[in-house]
Amino acid sequence: AQSVAQPEDQVNVAEGNPLTVKCTYSVSGNPYLFWYVQYPNRGLQFLLKYITGDNLVKGSYGFEAEFNKSQTSFHLKKPSALVSDSALYFCAVRDDKLIFGTGTRLQVFP
Amino acid sequence: DAMVIQNPRYQVTQFGKPVTxxxxxxxxxxxxxxxQQKSSQAPKLLFHYYDKDFNNEADTPDNFQSRRPNTSFCFLDIRSPGLGDAAMYLCATSRKTGTGTGANVLTFGAGSRLTVL
Structure with missing residues (x-):
């Protein structure tokens, strides 16, 4: 069965510093991987996806993610964090349905 | 702008009183x-419609039903809400299901938060 794991419940980073939110996957066949962000009391918003092609995927709000097949990882990154990036981030894999990881709360401090 | 709209944003109901x-x-x-999403947990798929074809997840309780009268609208009916049904309910759409190079992004609504007293 397809699955993703987010090993960190929370990530804290100072504004202006680079951030990484980790995700590892377990799939049979080619992975279809996604990152979504959820702000308080809101639905999920799509950030980026990896289907095929370049391992470095660029998405919304300056975020990017690197697909690493050997490490089965799809970590979300941003070179310089903003306080407004504070939110809940979900990694997901698509099979016949979208399967979410448990989420990582990102807290960016001024 | 094209979008997904959920109503109501906040719903309070009594134990056992049906909600749509x-x-x-x-x-x-x-x-x-x-x-269904419970406090800061991963969203859990209850069911989906592909056009008029209804697809129920195996572990979705019978208490949850859905209707899709046309392409634009879909309803979630909770027949007898229990305290454990208090959650955020998220509606989402996509052009198609499955995978492939056209694997579709889901567009989510803002959610409806259900409180059961």
Whole structure:
């Protein structure tokens, strides 16, 4: 069965510093991987996806993610964090349905 | 802007009193999904419609039902809400299901938060 794991419940980073939110996957066949962000009391918003092609995927709000097949990882990154990036981030894999990881709360401090 | 609209945003009901949550979309997407999300947990898929074809997840309780009268609207009916049904209910849409190079992004509504007293 397809699955993703987010090993960190929370990530804290100072504004202006680079951030990484980790995700590892377990799939049979080619992975279809996604990152979504959820702000308080809101639905999920799509950030980026990896289907095929370049391992470095660029998405919304300056975020990017690197697909690493050997490490089965799809970590979300941003070179310089903003306080407004504070939110809940979900990694997901698509099979016949979208399967979410448990989420990582990102807290960016001024 | 094309979007997914959920109503109401906040719903308070009494234990056992039926509730209906609605979702409308202007994206003309074929697929509509209902997810349940409990406090800061991962969204859990309840069911989805591909056009008029209803697909129930195996572990979705019978207490949860859905209707899709047309392409634009989908409803979630909770027949007898229990305290454990208090959650955020998220509606989402996509053009199609499955995988492939055209693997579709889901567009989510803002959610309906259900409180059960």
């Amino acid at each position: 949550l609605s979702c409308s979309q202007t994206l003309n997407h074929n697929v509509m999904y209902w997810y």
